[in-house]
Amino acid sequence: MDLNLDPLEPDTQLDAEDDEVDDGVDEIDDLDEEALSAEEEAYRAVVGPFGLTPQEYINIMRFGDARGDFIYSIFGTTPGLTAPQQDVLRIFAGIFDLDPEASQAAFGNTAFPCDSLVDGTRTVCPDGAGPVPPGELIVLAMVLDGDVPLEDPDHFYTYAAVFDADGDPANNFQFVEPFNWDYFQNTDLWYQLDWDPTVGQWQLFVSSFVDQIPQDVASNARVVIDGNVIVFFIPVDEFGVPRPTYRLTAFGHDGTFAPEASGGDVTGADPTEPLLELPEEAIVIQEVEG
Ligand SMILES: [Ca+2]
Ligand SMILES: [Ca+2]
Numbered sequence: 001m002d003l004n005l006d007p008l009e010p011d012t013q014l015d016a017e018d019d020e021v022d023d024g025v026d027e028i029d030d031l032d033e034e035a036l037s038a039e040e041e042a043y044r045a046v047v048g049p050f051g052l053t054p055q056e057y058i059n060i061m062r063f064g065d066a067r068g069d070f071i072y073s074i075f076g077t078t079p080g081l082t083a084p085q086q087d088v089l090r091i092f093a094g095i096f097d098l099d100p101e102a103s104q105a106a107f108g109n110t111a112f113p114c115d116s117l118v119d120g121t122r123t124v125c126p127d128g129a130g131p132v133p134p135g136e137l138i139v140l141a142m143v144l145d146g147d148v149p150l151e152d153p154d155h156f157y158t159y160a161a162v163f164d165a166d167g168d169p170a171n172n173f174q175f176v177e178p179f180n181w182d183y184f185q186n187t188d189l190w191y192q193l194d195w196d197p198t199v200g201q202w203q204l205f206v207s208s209f210v211d212q213i214p215q216d217v218a219s220n221a222r223v224v225i226d227g228n229v230i231v232f233f234i235p236v237d238e239f240g241v242p243r244p245t246y247r248l249t250a251f252g253h254d255g256t257f258a259p260e261a262s263g264g265d266v267t268g269a270d271p272t273e274p275l276l277e278l279p280e281e282a283i284v285i286q287e288v289e290g
């Protein structure tokens with residue numbers, strides 16, 4: 001297995017039935033039995049309750065992201081805050097299909113209950129979130145270069161999954177000068193996990209960019225923070241299309257947003273790159289460990 005992945009080159013094949021993917025499948029088998037990367041192990045530890053088999057893991061898309069490729073939201077401006085927990089190293093993207101029982105076991109009150117801290121795993125829900133509906137969930141994970149501090153007294157953090165929710169680029173948010181590397185550009189539905197040290201809380205804000213203004217929207221999403229892994233679980237029914245394109249972002253600052261005290265990372269080199277695609281095939285979840 002070649003561990004020197006090009007950034008944003010998927011390193012697994014998505015369709016195990018495709019004749020051309022024999023090599024990919026073999027690589028995955030090798031990966032399972034021998035040398036799981038630290039990032040792969042960290043990801044699997046978090047989604048472990050879903051009980052994926054080695055073959056099912058093939059349907060998770062994986063991307064590498066360069067280490068240390070910090071950016072500020074203005075091209076050419078050097079960010080001054082560049083902690084490991086602001087550096088995305090790896091992205092995992094899957095579609096999980098849960099029946100009502102599995103959904104209840106995962107998100108009812110067992111594996112990932114709302115606004116809980118269990119064995120160091122923090123689960124955050126939007127205000128007013130209802131139960132996670134059965135059916136397809138978009139499951140997006142970022143593995144960072146360092147553990148996310150759960151109670152940083154000095155810094156703000158925003159970890160986000162942002163989408164073109166309806167597949168129409170014409171109505172997406174466009175950057176406002178001078179922020180030509182605005183992390184959210186060319187998207188229109190934003191799931192923002194925020195740490196605010198002044199209130200000492202993690203919160204999940206969901207907003208839709210409608211008529212040129214971000215507006216709060218109701219959501220039944222969940223976000224899980226576990227060590228250096230952040231996983232977004234978002235019902236497909238919150239999107240206009242079943243496989244919206246997306247970007248993941250990680251940003252830290254001191255409250256001023258000044259470049260010398262801010263910095264972060266996006267999937268890819270910078271936010272002018274095209275959004276990423278989700279796998280077509282869903283993984284049917286049979287049973288969830290509570
Ligand atoms: Ca990175
Ligand atoms: Ca759109």
Ligand SMILES: [Ca+2]
Pocket residue numbers: 065066069088265266267268269270
């Ligand atoms: Ca990057």
